[in-house]
Amino acid sequence: METSKMSQWEVRENIGILSFHNPPQNYLKPEFVELTELKKWTQENSLKGMILTGHGRHFCAGMSTQKIFEFEDAKTVQESFRKGKEIAEYLDKLPIPIVAAINGVCLGAGLELALGCHIRVCSEKAVFSFPETGWGVIPGFNGTILLPKKVGMSNAIELILTGKMLSAQEALELKLVDYVVKENVVDFSCNLLKTITADRPIEVIHSVMKSLYNERTMSYEEATEEETKMVAKLVLEGIRARYGRIPE
Amino acid sequence: MPAVTPAMKEETKEIIYNFYSEECNVDRNTLNENTNVIEDIGGDSLMFLELLSLFKKKYGINVEIKSIGKYVLKHPSATLGKILDLTLLIIEHGDKIADLA
Numbered sequence: 001m002e003t004s005k006m007s008q009w010e011v012r013e014n015i016g017i018l019s020f021h022n023p024p025q026n027y028l029k030p031e032f033v034e035l036t037e038l039k040k041w042t043q044e045n046s047l048k049g050m051i052l053t054g055h056g057r058h059f060c061a062g063m064s065t066q067k068i069f070e071f072e073d074a075k076t077v078q079e080s081f082r083k084g085k086e087i088a089e090y091l092d093k094l095p096i097p098i099v100a101a102i103n104g105v106c107l108g109a110g111l112e113l114a115l116g117c118h119i120r121v122c123s124e125k126a127v128f129s130f131p132e133t134g135w136g137v138i139p140g141f142n143g144t145i146l147l148p149k150k151v152g153m154s155n156a157i158e159l160i161l162t163g164k165m166l167s168a169q170e171a172l173e174l175k176l177v178d179y180v181v182k183e184n185v186v187d188f189s190c191n192l193l194k195t196i197t198a199d200r201p202i203e204v205i206h207s208v209m210k211s212l213y214n215e216r217t218m219s220y221e222e223a224t225e226e227e228t229k230m231v232a233k234l235v236l237e238g239i240r241a242r243y244g245r246i247p248e
Numbered sequence: 249m250p251a252v253t254p255a256m257k258e259e260t261k262e263i264i265y266n267f268y269s270e271e272c273n274v275d276r277n278t279l280n281e282n283t284n285v286i287e288d289i290g291g292d293s294l295m296f297l298e299l300l301s302l303f304k305k306k307y308g309i310n311v312e313i314k315s316i317g318k319y320v321l322k323h324p325s326a327t328l329g330k331i332l333d334l335t336l337l338i339i340e341h342g343d344k345i346a347d348l349a
Binding site: 024057058104105107125126127129134162163164165167168169 | 271292293294295297298300301302304305310311312313314
């Protein structure tokens, strides 16, 4: 088990587990982990997937309102959020599937980070909310960008502006989460990742995830060109593996 | 919002006690209205939000976290007795509990 700032890292059978660790509420600040540490942990080439979760009872209660209003000027706020977004972007770019395993309460910045994951799993008693507008701010950790993509614009507007709480079942109905489970969310997520990646080679997993990332971030022409390059590389590697050489 | 009846109060109390007993791994029979959730049974303040979601569908509760926070700031709800009172107030008044603070 390794630690950095408000986070812990462990690897279980080729699945990396990054946990928010600021118990009991797991309040976060945007730079919840040292990016250089996170890079070191995740660059282990045998990783086939990753889980983002909360240590203890809760996933994350978001940023503490006390911390939010401790910022002294706009520049410091921007710097802090930019650092946080660099971490979120790094996670988004990782070429492995990432599951948010949500236990208990998932609010504000915690929910924003969960939205950045590829799959969301939650416990039956999980609770979700964006309380920011009630405090006179907005979900500024990519929340306004990511939420409409998951639940649609009208639901996103309502959830953000009212700050209303959602139960696990309501979150499932809105497609905010993909699974509501009775069992331990980390165990379920680990098994899910193992099932998804099963006997798939690391190169294939990386190519799938990179191409899906390209689909979101590149033009159609660029993304399809990159996809072609990737499939060509994998085909050649497959032939080489089968015949020991590229046939004439 | 429904008016709270004695039967509703009793049912709510049972749900609350069973929730904390199960979540904190303590014997239901050891709990009483003076049990402090944090100091006596190792719970935390956010558990109340999980508890509330159990009543949300049943009573159509719609309440903002900020409203709960505003009320609790003036009326700390650390014991099971106080948590029952707060839950009943939310069932009865919804988001208007902020006005009762």
